[in-house]
Amino acid sequence: MVVSPVWSGSSRLADRAPASGRAVDELWSPLSLPAGKLFGTDGIRGRAGDLLTAPLAFQVGYRAGQVLKTSEAGPMILGQDSRNSSDMLSAALSAGLASAGLEVWNLGLCPTPAVAYLANKLGAAGGVMISASHNPPEDNGIKFFSSQGAKLAPELQAQIEAALRSPLESAPALTNTGLCCDRPELLQDYVASLHQPFQPQVSLAGLKIVLDLAWGAAANLGERVFREMGAEVICLHDAPDGDRINVNCGSTHLASLKAAVLEHQADMGFAFDGDADRMMAVDSQGRVIDGDYVLYLWGNTLRQAGQLPNDTLISTVMANLGFERAWEAQGGTLVRTAVGDQYVHAEMVKRGAKLGGEQSGHILCPHYAVSGDGMLTALHLAALVKQSGVSLADLRDQSFQTYPQLLRNVRVEDRDRRLNWHTCEPLQRAIAQAESDMGDRGRILVRASGTEPVIRVMVEAAHADLVDHWTTHLVSVVETHLAG
Known part of the structure; x- marks a missing residue:
């Protein structure tokens, strides 16, 4: 049409x-x-x-x-x-x-x-x-x-x-x-598409929800979308502001959302990034519900409805080991790709998968949308809570325990050094030493960001002291040999 x-x-x-x-x-x-x-x-x-x-x-x-x-x-x-x-x-x-x-x-x-x-x-x-x-x-x-x-x-x-x-x-x-x-009037059709999967049987009435709109792209629509679904809505950073978009707010800075959820005794909170294609949630206790939890909870819903081919989820190398092992314990399969929704999407097409996404909250589900949509993901998570009859906090407790994971960004302005980090011998030796020390108790991911001038260092292990030790050591090596 x-x-x-x-x-x-x-x-x-x-x-x-x-x-x-x-x-x-x-x-x-x-x-x-x-x-x-x-x-x-x-x-x-x-x-x-x-x-x-x-x-x-x-x-x-x-x-x-x-x-x-x-x-x-x-x-x-x-x-x-x-x-x-x-x-x-x-x-x-x-x-x-x-x-x-x-x-x-x-x-x-x-x-x-x-x-x-x-x-x-x-x-x-x-x-x-x-x-x-x-x-x-x-x-x-x-x-x-x-x-x-x-x-x-x-x-x-x-x-x-x-x-x-x-x-x-x-x-x-x-x-x-x-x-x-x-043509701003065309956005009415987009809003209607967000509500369509839940009509007429799902209402969010009775849920108190905090939204952090990050002074960004969802500022004019977020409150309306959730109120029209029946929720009681409290909004943070809900005006377009080019000077403050993403600054200490939104999906990458959750402190203010956590505080507001606790202050207002809300059932949950959702934070979007500047263009609202990703979402991070917070439960009533102020605990983070990231993309791994969303994939697990939504994946179970689709699996029980017979809508998840081969019980397969697609995520990235950033997905937590706790999530992966819990999903496999149920007989499911988690396939990892490189970081980036385009890689997740390509693998979903290749395997005929119907749910995939990133730990950062970018979720893809072709049942309902042609691209990742933070508000649609938030609505599905809220609807899942409403239909389950239990709180988001309870659903989190019933899902899995994450392995301690720490991600540090090291700014490296020199583009050649940043993109060729894998040729840095001191860093390669440090990574090999860490992997040997942790064995199957953890893993390491070092990569150059595709969107920012940084090298990302991620360490995940069964014990927090291992995470802290090796993250600190690897970041020090990157700073000395690549950022200096």
């Missing part, structure tokens, strides 16, 4: 006042791009005004438009989070897409999964989200989706990047520009 256009403040680029020759030349000038791949595990991400400039966004839009445009292509669905740089990047990206002849439907502030959902539903050419997810306010990003709402295929990203690295000899003649239209 394709929704007919409702033009709201739309205009043809060709009808606007012409830009000066110098401004046009700057937009089409060759870009200074970093060595290595521009597209990371979650699109293009970096410091706004440094890597992410208006000329880059314009040319990304133009080149993406050339790759994605077909004779039957619908509009591009565009959304953004609340960062101060998002308006600038959105305008430049829209201009580039329209210059390539694509129509652009701008949703404005919205969660990333809204873009994915509407791109799939409306027969769009694709979708694009301006956001750096859980990153700090000064960062931003550009993330593309296919016409089916999935992350854009690596080969298409490679085509866009190759074009960006092959600058035009001169500015092209623009004879068939597209329309740019504001």
Whole structure:
């Protein structure tokens, strides 16, 4: 089904006042791009005004438009989070897409999964989200989706990047520009899709829920979505704020959510990241319910309903050993992938799996959505509690005990050192020593982040003293030999 256009403040680029020759030349000038791949595990991400400039966004839009445009292509669905740089990047990206002849439907502030959902539903050419997810306010990003709402295929990203690295000899003649239209009313359809799996039999009436909206993309929708399901809602950080998005709040900073749940004697709390595609929960005792618990609890629900093929869950190398061993004790299978929802998704497609995700709270369930959706995951967890007749705290106690796990990030600005950490001999010796010492009592994961200039060091073991000792030692080695 394709929704007919409702033009709201739309205009043809060709009808606007012409830009000066110098401004046009700057937009089409060759870009200074970093060595290595521009597209990371979650699109293009970096410091706004440094890597992410208006000329880059314009040319990304133009080149993406050339790759994605077909004779039957619908509009591009565009959304953004609340960062101060998002308006600038959105305008430049829209201009580039329209210059390539694509129509652009701008949703404005919205969660990333809204873009994915509407791109799939409306027969769009694709979708694009301006956001750096859980990153700090000064960062931003550009993330593309296919016409089916999935992350854009690596080969298409490679085509866009190759074009960006092959600058035009001169500015092209623009004879068939597209329309740019504001379409915030389309978000009503997205909200309805969140409620649809639970109607008419599930109500959240009687549950008191705290939401931490992280000053981000879910700020305008979160409270409404849960109130319309009948819950009593208390909101934190519930206004769009580009200066404070993700700052000491949201899914990566749970202290304020824990405190609010205890203060208000709430049944549970949910925290979303800046673009609301992931969620972390807190039970009534202030204990964290991360993606491992969500997969275990939701997986059991689907398994009991006969909706979990081969009793298989897909997660990443970050999944806790306690979760894995508890799931296997029930006869289930946990398959691990590299970190990143695109790898989880690919493995799910390969195996025909119906539930997967990451410990960080990014959950994929194609029964209900084409992409990870933090609010939808939270609604499912709340509905599971309501239907079970017991508290989230009790469900947690009945599931599994996690192994102590500690994750430390070490900032490494030098890109070559960061990406080639595995060639650092002192670090390799330290990892081998730790693995030999712990044996089957624990495990170690060291990796370069795909979204931030950091090396992540994770240690997990049956005993906390082993975790503390080896995490401290490995972080010291990284700081000495890679960060210095």
